[in-house]
Amino acid sequence: MRSGTSCSKTLIRSDWRRFWPVGFLYAFISFFMLPMPLWINRRAVYIADYAEPGAYGAVADRAVHVAETVMETIPGFVILGFFFGLVLAMAVYAYLMSGKSVGLMHALPVSRDRQFLSHFAAGLSMLTAANCLTFLLALLMEAMTGGAAVGSLLLWLVITELTGFFFLAFATLACVVTGWLLAVPVIYAGWNFMVWAYDVILRALAGLLYPSYGDGVSFGTAVDWLTPVVKLTQETSRRYVIIPPEGALMGGVSKRAMAAVLIYAAVGVVMLALACVLNRARQSETAGDAIAFRPLRPVARYVISIAAGLALGTLVYEMVSSGGRNAAGMIAWQLIMGGLVYCAVEMLLRKTYKIFDRRTAAGLLALWLVLAGTCLAMKYDVTGVEKRVPQPDRVERADVYVFAAGLPQTTVSDGETLQAVVELHELLIQRRDMEARDGKFGVNYRLKSGGALSRRYNVDLSDLEVRAAVEKLMNRPEIKRQLVLEDLGRYGEQFTGGYAGNYAAGKEMVLTPAQCLALYRAMEADMLSNRLTVDQRVSDNIGIELNTTEGTYRMWQVRESCVNTLAVLQEIGLIESADELFR
Amino acid sequence: MLEAKNVIKTFDGFRALDGAAMAVPRGAVYGLVGPNGAGKTTMIRHLTGVYRPDSGELLLDGEPIWENPRAKARMAVIPDDWYYFPQSSIAEMARFYQGMYPGFSAERYEKLKEAFPLNDKKPIRRMSRGMQKQAAFWLTMSCMPEVLVLDEPVDGLDPVMRRQVWSLLLDDVAARGTTVLVSSHNLRELEDVCDHVGIMNRGKVLLERSLSELQDNTVKIQAAYAAEDEPVLPAELKVLHKSRVGRVHTYILRGEREEILRRMQITEPLLLEAIPLTLEEIFIYEMGGEDYAVRDIVL
Numbered sequence: 001m002r003s004g005t006s007c008s009k010t011l012i013r014s015d016w017r018r019f020w021p022v023g024f025l026y027a028f029i030s031f032f033m034l035p036m037p038l039w040i041n042r043r044a045v046y047i048a049d050y051a052e053p054g055a056y057g058a059v060a061d062r063a064v065h066v067a068e069t070v071m072e073t074i075p076g077f078v079i080l081g082f083f084f085g086l087v088l089a090m091a092v093y094a095y096l097m098s099g100k101s102v103g104l105m106h107a108l109p110v111s112r113d114r115q116f117l118s119h120f121a122a123g124l125s126m127l128t129a130a131n132c133l134t135f136l137l138a139l140l141m142e143a144m145t146g147g148a149a150v151g152s153l154l155l156w157l158v159i160t161e162l163t164g165f166f167f168l169a170f171a172t173l174a175c176v177v178t179g180w181l182l183a184v185p186v187i188y189a190g191w192n193f194m195v196w197a198y199d200v201i202l203r204a205l206a207g208l209l210y211p212s213y214g215d216g217v218s219f220g221t222a223v224d225w226l227t228p229v230v231k232l233t234q235e236t237s238r239r240y241v242i243i244p245p246e247g248a249l250m251g252g253v254s255k256r257a258m259a260a261v262l263i264y265a266a267v268g269v270v271m272l273a274l275a276c277v278l279n280r281a282r283q284s285e286t287a288g289d290a291i292a293f294r295p296l297r298p299v300a301r302y303v304i305s306i307a308a309g310l311a312l313g314t315l316v317y318e319m320v321s322s323g324g325r326n327a328a329g330m331i332a333w334q335l336i337m338g339g340l341v342y343c344a345v346e347m348l349l350r351k352t353y354k355i356f357d358r359r360t361a362a363g364l365l366a367l368w369l370v371l372a373g374t375c376l377a378m379k380y381d382v383t384g385v386e387k388r389v390p391q392p393d394r395v396e397r398a399d400v401y402v403f404a405a406g407l408p409q410t411t412v413s414d415g416e417t418l419q420a421v422v423e424l425h426e427l428l429i430q431r432r433d434m435e436a437r438d439g440k441f442g443v444n445y446r447l448k449s450g451g452a453l454s455r456r457y458n459v460d461l462s463d464l465e466v467r468a469a470v471e472k473l474m475n476r477p478e479i480k481r482q483l484v485l486e487d488l489g490r491y492g493e494q495f496t497g498g499y500a501g502n503y504a505a506g507k508e509m510v511l512t513p514a515q516c517l518a519l520y521r522a523m524e525a526d527m528l529s530n531r532l533t534v535d536q537r538v539s540d541n542i543g544i545e546l547n548t549t550e551g552t553y554r555m556w557q558v559r560e561s562c563v564n565t566l567a568v569l570q571e572i573g574l575i576e577s578a579d580e581l582f583r
Numbered sequence: 584m585l586e587a588k589n590v591i592k593t594f595d596g597f598r599a600l601d602g603a604a605m606a607v608p609r610g611a612v613y614g615l616v617g618p619n620g621a622g623k624t625t626m627i628r629h630l631t632g633v634y635r636p637d638s639g640e641l642l643l644d645g646e647p648i649w650e651n652p653r654a655k656a657r658m659a660v661i662p663d664d665w666y667y668f669p670q671s672s673i674a675e676m677a678r679f680y681q682g683m684y685p686g687f688s689a690e691r692y693e694k695l696k697e698a699f700p701l702n703d704k705k706p707i708r709r710m711s712r713g714m715q716k717q718a719a720f721w722l723t724m725s726c727m728p729e730v731l732v733l734d735e736p737v738d739g740l741d742p743v744m745r746r747q748v749w750s751l752l753l754d755d756v757a758a759r760g761t762t763v764l765v766s767s768h769n770l771r772e773l774e775d776v777c778d779h780v781g782i783m784n785r786g787k788v789l790l791e792r793s794l795s796e797l798q799d800n801t802v803k804i805q806a807a808y809a810a811e812d813e814p815v816l817p818a819e820l821k822v823l824h825k826s827r828v829g830r831v832h833t834y835i836l837r838g839e840r841e842e843i844l845r846r847m848q849i850t851e852p853l854l855l856e857a858i859p860l861t862l863e864e865i866f867i868y869e870m871g872g873e874d875y876a877v878r879d880i881v882l
Contacts, residue, residue: 009682010683013682014668018670018671098666099664100662100666101666103662104662104665104666106632107631107655107658108683109652109655109684110652110683111652284634
């Protein structure tokens with residue numbers, strides 16, 4: 001009798017015999033996702049923007065297309081692995097969910113560890129067999145259609161296999177912590193999207209409770225990593241196809257994507273080990289329980305009811321109050337919705353409707369304290385979120401706007417400009433109770449650490465100090481250049497022609513290279529000589545396109561103070577006078 | 584020997600086994616009886632390694648059963664709610680058991696075809712409950728276990744098939760020395776096949792003895808008296824139950840038959856007779872002492 005932790009062939013065979021349709025369905029869908037598109041597009045070739053058709057020979061052109069097609073399918077296979085990891089785990093570990101089946105399996109002369117690993121091996125082997133079949137069929141299609149990209153296909157196999165392994169291990173962990181089959185997808189989806197959901201909920205709440213809160217991603221990187229299906233899909237979308245001069249072809253994903261896949265595969269190994277340990281500790285009699293481990297029950301109870309309380313409570317409040325800002329009303333709805341969900345979860349955990357006792361009352365009280373405490377802490381800014389201003393040297397770049405002052409959203413990265421942004425930001429924090437007479441000042445900082453900070457403040461330009469700070473910002477060369485030249489200056493003066501339109505008068509005209517140059521020089525002179533103020537009028541009735549050897553650049557606004565530009569526009573006959581634009 | 588030593592198991596605060604101890608001698612047919620909720624099934628699940636005790640020991644010939652494939656390979660179980668893979672036939676389940684139990688005998692499986700008139704290619708889920716029970720016996724007995732654990736084994740079987748199953752089991756006991764632990768409420772049936780009995784109540788094994796010992800140790804006495812008054816019995820007699828019809832008194836007493844008859848003579852009966860007790864009576868009177876008597880209920 002083998003008593004180690006090697007797999008039991010009988011159990012693997014039994015799983016295959018019973019659950020092969022799941023593996024077949026996975027292979028069937030995979031066929032339509034990879035080999036079939038290769039066959040359907042068998043005559044298509046990829047022509048790179050920078051290469052003439054046939055530059056690498058017809059076979060290489062076809063191979064580029066094949067490699068590109070293979071790489072394109074990877075994010076789709078990540079999502080497929082996400083679903084089938086769950087379905088396979090639910091199939092092979094279904095025996096843990098019923099007292100009858102657990103009675104049979106645990107009475108067998110096979111240790112629990114060995115059973116656990118055998119079932120996992122059965123699930124993984126079904127995924128692997130389907131992946132290998134898809135690989136072979138895709139290879140066949142490639143060979144039949146005259147373009148082989150074996151390297152890309154092997155890379156596809158590795159990534160699909162590793163992500164499939166990760167999701168299978170993830171779902172296995174979900175199966176082990178519950179004794180109720182229907183709870184498995186709920187737990188699996190919860191773990192996959194819980195952090196993302198909390199991020200969305202807290203950001204929405206912050207938007208409501210912090211007057212200045214913008215919509216930036218508060219936990220950016222961590223949220224991405226803790227939402228594996230989204231992270232893996234995003235990362236594996238970063239792909240490339242290399243066509244070296246020698247003609248050898250390689251389709252690939254970015255190093256970051258490959259690192260992400262490997263990291264998640266390693267996490268999958270850890271999850272599998274954890275699931276194995278938990279399975280060993282799991283009591284057979286918990287089959288049928290929503291959560292098989294007592295210490296996890298309060299975690300499930302509070303994580304679900306806090307999220308539901310915050311999300312549903314805020315949603316209902318928004319619906320009944322039509323966008324009101326009464327914190328007391330919002331908290332009341334959160335307490336009601338959180339309490340309802342808490343009771344529902346308690347009923348599921350205890351498997352009875354009779355839950356109304358002192359234990360539930362104490363739990364509800366704790367929940368309500370957390371919910372009310374969270375909202376009040378945000379309302380009164382206990383953590384100082386609204387007063388948080390980053391040091392300029394820690395900012396990589398910032399997107400800033402004050403629409404009412406004629407400052408559209410502009411990206412800045414220069415140290416002194418960032419200093420001006422921060423000064424304006426700090427001033428507006430002091431004027432926190434200012435009315436939004438002139439709309440909002442908005443800033444989205446992208447920090448060097450990878451984080452983000454997003455804020456919006458009311459602006460009243462009749463406040464002289466605020467006005468001065470806004471104008472100081474607008475006259476920073478980095479901003480001014482963008483406002484006047486819209487990046488044109490960076491691309492040189494090799495004009496090939498252009499177009500100008502006066503929408504107010506319904507005039508359009510084609511510009512010669514000389515006119516383009518004259519216009520450019522005038523704009524540059526305006527940029528250097530003008531001091532921009534918040535009172536200057538801006539016309540949106542002008543459209544200018546200047547073609548250079550590097551491409552076409554467009555400008556849609558002209559300011560009243562750009563006298564040189566307006567003079568050239570008048571000279572070339574696009575406008576009669578500046579007044580017609582600023583009426 | 585299959586043993587449970589001071590086993591305690593609690594489910595959500597309810598103590599299902601409360602220091603239960605029992606020992607099934609090798610080659611015995613041991614009947615585990617007890618009222619509903621006494622803990623029999625829980626005890627069986629511990630003895631087959633399904634449940635892990637909070638404390639105590641479960642042993643097969645001195646080896647722990649929990650997570651011990653070597654010990655489990657010597658045992659086979661037919662639980663009350665026997666599980667089969669829903670889409671499987673008996674033949675497919677036989678292949679599964681063959682892979683799991685090293686002692687599985689294909690030859691025995693073929694021979695037992697004659698005893699169980701079932702189509703082994705038909706899905707088990709399409710069979711009646713009684714046929715499924717037959718399938719369970721067929722497969723389990725093909726594993727050639729040294730220890731066979733049965734929970735309500737003949738529920739759902741017709742009388743002929745019951746006799747057939749018991750006959751096969753007893754043949755195994757005689758031929759191979761198989762140890763059988765059987766839990767059932769059908770005491771008349773157990774009485775015919777068991778040589779040892781354990782009585783459980785409230786998570787404890789109240790008593791366990793060989794059946795003959797048990798029957799010798801509990802005596803049913805019928806005595807008739809001239810006087811209408813109830814006679815005063817000697818204080819040293821342990822009365823489990825008494826009843827009266829006219830001047831005829833019936834007593835269930837614990838103790839040795841001859842000794843009880845001798846002591847009863849002091850009460851000067853007109854007629855004194857010892858009648859053999861059935862297992863069912865022993866169970867009822869023993870449980871009566873445990874506050875589990877049949878009550879006179881007025882509706």
